[in-house]
Amino acid sequence: xxxxxxxxxxxxxxxxxxxxxxxxxxxxxxxxxxxxxxxxxxxxxxxxxxxxxxxxxxxxxxxxxxxxxxxxxxxxxxxxxxxxxxxxxxxxxxxxxxxxxxxxxxxxxxxxxxxxxxxxxxxxxxxxxxxxxxxxxxxxxxxxxxxxxxxxxxxxxxxxxxxxxxxxxxxxxxxxxxxxxxxxxxxxxxxxxxxxxxxxxxxxxxxxxxxxxxxxxxxxxxxxxxxxxxxxxxxxxxxxxxxxxxxxxxxxxxxxxxxxxxxxxxxxxxxxxxxxxxxxxxxxxxxxxxxxxxxxxxxxxxxxxxxxxxxxxxxxxxxxxxxxxxxxxxxxxxxxxxxxxxxxxxxxxxxxx
Ligand code: COI
Numbered sequence: 001x002x003x004x005x006x007x008x009x010x011x012x013x014x015x016x017x018x019x020x021x022x023x024x025x026x027x028x029x030x031x032x033x034x035x036x037x038x039x040x041x042x043x044x045x046x047x048x049x050x051x052x053x054x055x056x057x058x059x060x061x062x063x064x065x066x067x068x069x070x071x072x073x074x075x076x077x078x079x080x081x082x083x084x085x086x087x088x089x090x091x092x093x094x095x096x097x098x099x100x101x102x103x104x105x106x107x108x109x110x111x112x113x114x115x116x117x118x119x120x121x122x123x124x125x126x127x128x129x130x131x132x133x134x135x136x137x138x139x140x141x142x143x144x145x146x147x148x149x150x151x152x153x154x155x156x157x158x159x160x161x162x163x164x165x166x167x168x169x170x171x172x173x174x175x176x177x178x179x180x181x182x183x184x185x186x187x188x189x190x191x192x193x194x195x196x197x198x199x200x201x202x203x204x205x206x207x208x209x210x211x212x213x214x215x216x217x218x219x220x221x222x223x224x225x226x227x228x229x230x231x232x233x234x235x236x237x238x239x240x241x242x243x244x245x246x247x248x249x250x251x252x253x254x255x256x257x258x259x260x261x262x263x264x265x266x267x268x269x270x271x272x273x274x275x276x277x278x279x280x281x282x283x284x285x286x287x288x289x290x291x292x293x294x295x296x297x298x299x300x301x302x303x304x305x306x307x308x309x310x311x312x313x314x315x316x317x318x319x320x321x322x323x324x325x326x327x328x329x330x331x332x333x334x335x336x337x338x339x340x341x342x343x344x345x346x347x348x349x350x351x352x353x
Contacts, residue, residue: 001044001109003031003116008048017126020164022301023134027124027160031113035103037152044109046117049159057144059151065141066196067096070300071257072163073118073133073353075125076341081353083135084300084339086114088257093137096193101150102139110137117158119353126162130170132339134163134301166233166301169215171324171332173308176231176295177214178280179205184229184252186222191229191252198254199233206232214311216297220280222252228278234297234305235259238283239327241291248275258298262331264347280312287317294325304332 008028015025026049033044059065069089074082090110097104114135118125125133137158141151167174182205185191190198205217216232228247230236235256237246244266249255266273286292287310295307306328310317319325337343338350 001112003044003046003113005046005116005120006048010048014124015162017128017131017162020126020128020131020162022163022166023161025162027121027133027162029117029120030160031117031158033109033113033156035154035156041103041105041109041156044113046120052155052157054142054155055144057146059141059143059145062146063141063148064195064197064200065100065102065151067093067100067102067139068194068196069093069135069137070194071135071137072300072339073125073135073160074339074341075127075132078341080341081118081122081125082339082341082350083114083118083353084351085257085261085349086111086351088260089137092194092255092257093139096195097139099190099193100195102141103154105139105156113158115353117160121160122353124160124162126164130336131162131164134161135159136161163301166299166303167215167305169305171304171306171329173306173319173322173324174215175213175309176216176218176307176311177209177212178218178220178310178312179209180220180225180280182208183222183225184219187251189222189252191222192249192255194254202233216305216307218310221250226279226281228280228283229253231297231307232302232305234299234302236295236297236307237262238278238286238292239294239325240286242293243272243274244327245274245276245278247278250277256298256300258300258303258335261335261347261349262298262304265331265334268347283310284312284315287312287319288315292317293320294327295319296325296328296331298331303335304328 143151
């Protein structure tokens with residue numbers, strides 16, 4: 001793929017790296033590429049970060065034909081820049097696209113676009129502990145047409161954002177609200193995809209939780225409202241009686257890159273990890289009898305987010321001693337250790353630029 005590069009003539013001032021939040025600062029350039037039926041993907045270009053001009057009738061605005069990915073580039077302690085399992089994101093984006101009848105984006109082109117853009121923007125990769133360059137690939141349907149049908153044209157773009165912690169709590173434990181009214185996704189729907197609509201559907205639960213004084217939502221399955229799906233914008237894991245359990249991938253759950261990495265890592269440490277259905281009733285019992293030793297969310301943006309407090313059916317339970325669990329801390333240190341080049345990457349997960 002030939003990528004044309006137009007450099008900005010007005011580079012932006014870099015942000016204060018010490019006060020970086022999540023997702024509100026963007027770098028100088030972005031990658032863009034167009035698709036038309038019959039012609040395929042064309043016009044790969046890196047251009048100054050800019051507004052996108054689209055016909056108001058574009059499918060994306062009416063029927064939410066949009067998918068995205070979330071990944072990060074890390075500036076290592078050894079000065080090397082690393083990506084973490086980027087092909088998993090490329091493949092997941094194609095699975096999301098297939099569900100929404102969007103065209104496949106070739107994995108090799110995804111990797112080339114990503115590496116070329118990150119290399120060009122390497123001065124934007126923060127170097128302070130717990131910071132990174134968040135990468136957001138997006139695909140939208142652009143055909144101007146009000147009928148509900150498969151779009152004939154698309155735009156793929158990648159934007160970059162230097163970030164600090166996703167949740168203001170950082171690694172500090174969060175308080176979770178179990179949502180039993182609204183659901184995020186159902187089997188057979190789009191829960192396993194990273195499409196904007198899933199996140200739009202989650203906002204009301206987040207608002208309710210925040211209004212009630214909680215930081216995140218524990219989503220239950222859409223059919224029975226009984227089984228655990230995800231937490232906030234992350235997958236969720238529980239350590240019960242020494243064993244780590246996590247909801248199996250039912251089709252309603254996002255197959256997280258961090259989730260997969262944590263499962264591999266735990267198994268490599270000799271721990272028992274089981275992917276299965278987990279009922280709220282089981283969690284309630286484990287929290288009540290003290291066998292729930294730890295609970296944490298896993299995700300690219302948040303990495304590991306320990307859960308310190310769970311409210312189930314009117315009962316408020318402190319998980320463990322309410323602090324950062326030993327296993328959560330070890331997982332955080334091990335994952336970020338590999339990402340920042342502090343630890344040997346024995347799994348072969350990182351891709352150096
Ligand atoms: C991620 O963890 O990368 C996500 O995409 C979650 C959220 C920011 C939507």
